[in-house]
Amino acid sequence: MSTAEPAPLGGGGERVGDLSEEELLAVITPLLPRAAQAPVGTGDDCAVLSFPDTRTAVSTDVLVEGHHFRTEWSTGRDVGARAAAQNLADAAAMGARPVALVIGLVMPPATPVAWVRDFAEGLAQGCGPCGAGVVGGDLSGGESLVVAVTVLGDLEGRTPVLRSGARPGDLVVHAGTLGRSAAGLALLSAGPQVVAAVERDGSPAQARSCLAAFRAPTPALAAGPALADAGATSMMDVSDGLLRDAGRIARASGVVIDLDDPDDLPDLSFLEPVAALVTDGAAPATRTLARSWLLTGGEDHGMLATVPAAVGHLPADARVIGRVLDPGTPRARALGHRPGVLLGGEPAQEHAGWDHFAGA
């Protein structure tokens, strides 16, 4: 894959290498979202955040051009929105409200200034739904585009929700979408003619939303703290595929996750018209492909959680997709009575999921 200079996305013009760091910051800073809980924001040696809760949820993610995104597939705005979304989802998946991002950005000198402006607007787009802001960061020249994002989240008095707390008898719930980002990636991989047809005709509408989900996912951020409030015993965001991430909860908790038949999930009928574009409509292949996106596609960043069976109230976008079993139960015989994931009563093929080290 090429790591050549990004295509000019803002009509050419100035390049990053033409500006001093101060000049570039003057372009970016007014576009960045502000954090309400930052008594000191950007412009000093450090920002200062104020959390009523004395505990802070912190996580970092890195996006590398050519590995996590391609400038010919994603605009600067998409990359900014995606970088924000995946980090905000990590904070939400702990039961925290995402408050602030810190951004490290490495750019080749030939990067158009318009790309960086787009990127800053994408950060604002990604932060919009939860009110988080960018409170600091660093800019550097380098060989290829690299985006490093750190998120800080306020637990607001909630107990942090870990992967290790699922208990036999709990329900497995998911909030958000499944498989759409993987479907969008498959459309982009299928070639520019497929994407151009979708974008020109606006149909099927599902394909457009899958392209958007890959380029700039919109995680169910509010569902994280809401599920924590509902008593979630374990939680994570689905970044590597439903089966693989369910397996992580299962092993961390020492339980079996028994998933419902995916044919019952609305995500499958949503994904089938998109799969038909890639398989030329051959019915069995279409259903198989849609199922694989749903079960193993990552990066929609929905919230996967376990909740007590007696849970009173679930967030509106959360639905029950399975149950937590004791590994000793007869139904878990197929797993050798070890922690893992059952799909249709059989051991799930977890490892078909997205592997960050295998490349985009």
Ligand SMILES: [Mg+2]
């Ligand atoms: Mg995560």
